[in-house]
Amino acid sequence: MLILGIESSCDETAAAVLEDGRRVRSSIVASQDAVHAPYGGVVPELASRRHLEVIVPIVERALADAGVRLPDLDGIAVTHGPGLVGSLLVGCSLAKSLAWVGRTPLVGVNHLEGHIYAASLTDDPPDHPFLALVVSGGHTALYHAAAPLTYTLVGETRDDAAGEAFDKVAKLLALGFPGGPFIERVARNGSPTAIPFPMAQMSDQAPDFSFSGLKTAVSLHVKRNRPLGERDVADIAASFQAAAVKMLVRKTARAAVRLGVRRVVLTGGVAANTALRESLAAAAGEHGFHLHVPPRSLCTDNAAMIAAAGTARLAAGERAGMDLNAVPDLALAS
Ligand code: KG4
Ligand code: ZN
Secondary structure, three states: OEEEEEEOOOOEEEEEEEEOOOEEEEEEEEEOHHHHHHHOOOOHHHHHHHHHHHHHHHHHHHHHHHOOOHHHOOEEEEEEEOOOHHHHHHHHHHHHHHHHHHOOOEEEEEHHHHHHHHHHHOOOOOOOOEEEEEEOOOOEEEEEEEEOOEEEEEEEEOOOOHHHHHHHHHHHOOOOOOHHHHHHHHHOOOOOOOOOOOOOOOOOOOOOEOOHHHHHHHHHHHHHOOOOOHHHHHHHHHHHHHHHHHHHHHHHHHHHHHHOOOEEEEEOHHHHOHHHHHHHHHHHHHHOOEEEOOOHHHHOOOOHHHHHHHHHHHHOOOOOOOOOOOOOOOOOOO
16 A cells, blocks of 8 residues: 655645555655745745645655656645645645545645654564653643544643744754754753753643643743853753753653553654653653653654645545645644
8 A cells, every 4th residue: 555645734844655554665854944044934934835835745645656657646735724725735635636636546645644643664663552742832731542543632732832842942052943953962061950941831731731830940040141152052052941841742652551551652753852751761760650762853844744644544444635725723632
C-alpha cells in the first residue's frame, strides 16, 4: 500500500511516500525558516505564498525519490488542521486535485495525530494503550490513546505552547528563529541551576501545562540584568530550558502513573530537544514506563507522519470528499 502524505500546516512544506504504513520510501521537507527569520516568527501570508511556490516541486520530488508515479498511489493523506488556514488550504487544494485526477482515495489527517504516528515509523512502534506528549510550536498536550485512532485529552497548556516559549525566549536573547535549536545549543555552555526560574503551580493539581509565567520571569530577568554577556545568555538559556523540561516531564510522568499506562510517546518539534529526551527517559526508568521517541527528523514537521496516520485512517475505511476543508482549530480529542 503506497500512500502520499502532504503537510503544509505551518512553515514547512513537506511530502512523503510511505509503504505499508511503515516504510518511508521518500520524505522531503522544505523549511521556510529563512523566510520568517527576519521577522522573528511565522508570517502567515508569507507562509502560504511560499507553500504555493514550492509544493508542486516538493510532491514531484517525493514521488521521484520513491520511484512512484501518481497512478501507483493507493491513497493520499493531507493535513487539514490544526494550523494556519492559508497554509492548510494550499496542501488541501493540491491533495484534492491529485485525488480527483487520479481517482485516488483521499483522507484528511489531524496534524497532531500525525505527530503521534511518527512513533509508528520507528523500529519500536508503541502498542495501545499509550500516553502521548505532543510538544510543538503551536501545541502542548497529553493524549491518552486507548486504541488505534481513539484519543482522550488528558491535559494541555493553559497559555503558550512549549515551542512558543522556546521561540519567545530565544527572541528575548536575540538568538534567532526558530528558537528551540538555538536555545538548546547556547544552553550547553550555561548552568541549568544558575537562575531559579519559577515553575507554575496549578492550584487544582491538573495535568495541564503553563509557560507564560516562566516566559515573563525570563523577560524580567533579562530587563534587570542588561547588558547581558555571553555567559549570562548561556545561563538564562540553560535555566529556562531546565524549567520548561521539568514542567513537561513532571506532568507527563504523573499522568502516566495516574493512568497506569506502560508506554509513553514523546513527539512534536520540541521533542527534538536533547534535555527533554534525556529527562523523560530518566523518568521512564524511575516510574517504570517505556518511552517511545521518534528520531529528530520525524519529531519536527514532516509528511511521513501524515502518511502514517493517513494509512491507518484509510485502512479503517475513512474517505474524504472534494469538500475536504482546512480547519484551523481542528481538535484531536476533547
Ligand atoms: O512540530 P513543529 O516542527 O511545528 C509545529 O507543529 O509547531 O514544532 C516547531 C517547534 C518550534 O517552536 C521550535 O522552536 C521547536 O519546535 N523546536 C525545539 C527544538 N527543535 C525545534 N525546541 C526545543 N529544542 C529543540 N531542539
Ligand atoms: Zn507540528
